[in-house]
Amino acid sequence: MTRTILTVDDSTSMRQMVRATLQSAGYGVVEAADGQEALEFARGNAVDLVISDVNMPRMDGIRLVHELRSLPGYRLTPLLLLTTESSQEKKLEGKRAGATGWIVKPFNPTQLLATLTKLFNA
Amino acid sequence: MSRTPSIPLPQLLELSASQVEVALQNAGAQVERLANSVAAFAKLGAEMCAHPDAAVAAQGVRISAEAQRAMFAMQFHDLLSQRLQHVRDALGDMHDALGAPAAPSPSVLLAAIRGRYTMEDERRMFDILLGHLPGAPPANADTDHESLRGSVELF
Numbered sequence: 001m002t003r004t005i006l007t008v009d010d011s012t013s014m015r016q017m018v019r020a021t022l023q024s025a026g027y028g029v030v031e032a033a034d035g036q037e038a039l040e041f042a043r044g045n046a047v048d049l050v051i052s053d054v055n056m057p058r059m060d061g062i063r064l065v066h067e068l069r070s071l072p073g074y075r076l077t078p079l080l081l082l083t084t085e086s087s088q089e090k091k092l093e094g095k096r097a098g099a100t101g102w103i104v105k106p107f108n109p110t111q112l113l114a115t116l117t118k119l120f121n122a
Numbered sequence: 123m124s125r126t127p128s129i130p131l132p133q134l135l136e137l138s139a140s141q142v143e144v145a146l147q148n149a150g151a152q153v154e155r156l157a158n159s160v161a162a163f164a165k166l167g168a169e170m171c172a173h174p175d176a177a178v179a180a181q182g183v184r185i186s187a188e189a190q191r192a193m194f195a196m197q198f199h200d201l202l203s204q205r206l207q208h209v210r211d212a213l214g215d216m217h218d219a220l221g222a223p224a225a226p227s228p229s230v231l232l233a234a235i236r237g238r239y240t241m242e243d244e245r246r247m248f249d250i251l252l253g254h255l256p257g258a259p260p261a262n263a264d265t266d267h268e269s270l271r272g273s274v275e276l277f
Contacts, residue, residue, distance in 0.1 A: 011200050013150070013157040017193045020161035024168040024186065055204070055240045084201055084241050086270040101276040106197030108272045109190040115274050 003120065004028040008038040008052035008064065009082070014105075018051060018082070021109040027116075035059025039067050046073045049116065051103075054083035054090065062090075062097045069098035078119045082107055132220045139213035142206050153199045160196060164189035194272075201241070208238050242270075 005027050007018045019029045030047060032038035036058040038050070050068065054061035061081050068074040078100040085091075086104045094102055100119065103112065167189050170182025212235045219231050232252060239245050 011203065013153045013196065014200050016154070016157040016161050017197060020164040020189070020193060024164050024189075084204055086242050086273075087245075091275070095277045099277060101274060103275075104270045104273045105200060106194055106272060109193055111272065111274055115276070119276075 002026065002028045003048040004030060005116075006030045006032065006038060006041065006047040006050045006052075008032045008035060008050065008056070008061065010034055010053065010056045014053065017109075018107075018112075021107075021112055022116075024109075025113050025116075035061060035064035035067075038064055042068055042071060042074060047077065049078045049080070049119065050074075051080045051082050054081055054085050054094070062094050062099075065094065065099045066097040080115070132217050135213050135217040135220070139210045139217065142210040142213070146203060146206055146210070149199065150203065153196065157196060160189055160192045164193065204240055205244065208235075208240075208244065211235075211238055 005022055007015055007022070007029060008031075009015045009018070010033055015031050015033075019031065022029050030041065030045075032041055034056040035052070038052065039059065042050075050064075052061040052064055059067075061083065065079050065081065068077070068079060079098065080101045080103060081094045081099050082103045082105060083090075084105045091102050101115065103115070163185060167182050167184075167186030170178050171186060173179045173182060215231060215234055219226055236245060236248050239248065
C-alpha cells in the first residue's frame with residue numbers, strides 16, 4: 001500500500017522539491033501552504049508522516065506539531081520539522097511540542113529518504 | 123547661502139523595501155518554473171530506473187543523481203528568499219519608526235528586527251555589527267551553521 005506524506009511549507013519551490021523527492025521513492029504526497037491549512041486537512045484525513053517547515057504565516061510548524069499531537073489519529077504519526085532554523089533552543093521547542101525529528105534546510109534528498117525508511121521500519 | 127537638501131530617508135527606505143520585494147517576486151516566479159522542470163527530471167529519472175532495459179535504467183540512475191543534486195542546490199533560493207524578506211521587513215520597520223509620532227526606542231526596534239531572523243548566521247551577523255541585545259538569547263557561537271545544513275536529528 002502506498003504511504004501518504006503531508007508536506008507543509010509556504011514556499012512553493014520547497015514543496016516542489018520535497019514532493020519530487022518523495023514521489024521518486026513511490027510515496028503519495030499531499031501539500032499544505034501553512035500550518036492552518038495542514039491542520040484543517042489533518043482533522044479529516046490520516047497520513048503516514050508529516051514534513052513541515054517551521055516559519056510560516058497563520059500557523060507555524062511548532063504550533064502545528066502541538067495541535068496534531070492532540071488529534072487522536074496523529075499521536076504516533078512521525079512528524080518531521082524541515083527548517084532553516086538550527087538553534088538548539090528552537091529544536092528543543094520542536095521536541096517539546098512532540099516533533100519526531102529536525103532537519104536543517106537544505107535537505108539532502110537521499111538522506112531524507114533514508115530517514116523516512118528508518119522511521120517506517122522502526 | 124544655499125542649504126544642502128536633506129536626504130529623504132523615509133522614501134529611500136520605502137524604495138529599497140519595494141525593490142527587494144520586486145526582486146523576490148520575480149525570482150520566485152522563475153524558481154517555481156525551474157523547480158517544476160527539476161521535478162519533472164526527477165520523475166523521468168525514477169521511471170527510467172525501473173526500465174527493463176539495463177542501459178535505460180543506468181541512464182535513469184544518472185538522471186536521478188543529477189536531479190537530486192539540482193534539488194539540493196535549488197533550496198538555497200529558499201534561504202536567500204528568507205534572508206531578503208528579513209531585510210525588506212527591517213527596512214519597513216525603520217520606515218515606520220521614522221514616520222511614527224512617538225518613535226520607538228532603538229532597543230525595541232532592534233529587537234523586532236533580530237526577532238524575525240530564522241538563521242543562526244543572521245543572528246550572529248546582527249550581534250557582531252550591532253552588539254548583543256540585553257535579554258536576547260546568544261547566537262550559538264560554537265555552532266557552525268554551515269555544517270548543520272542538511273543535518274537530520276531524530277528525537
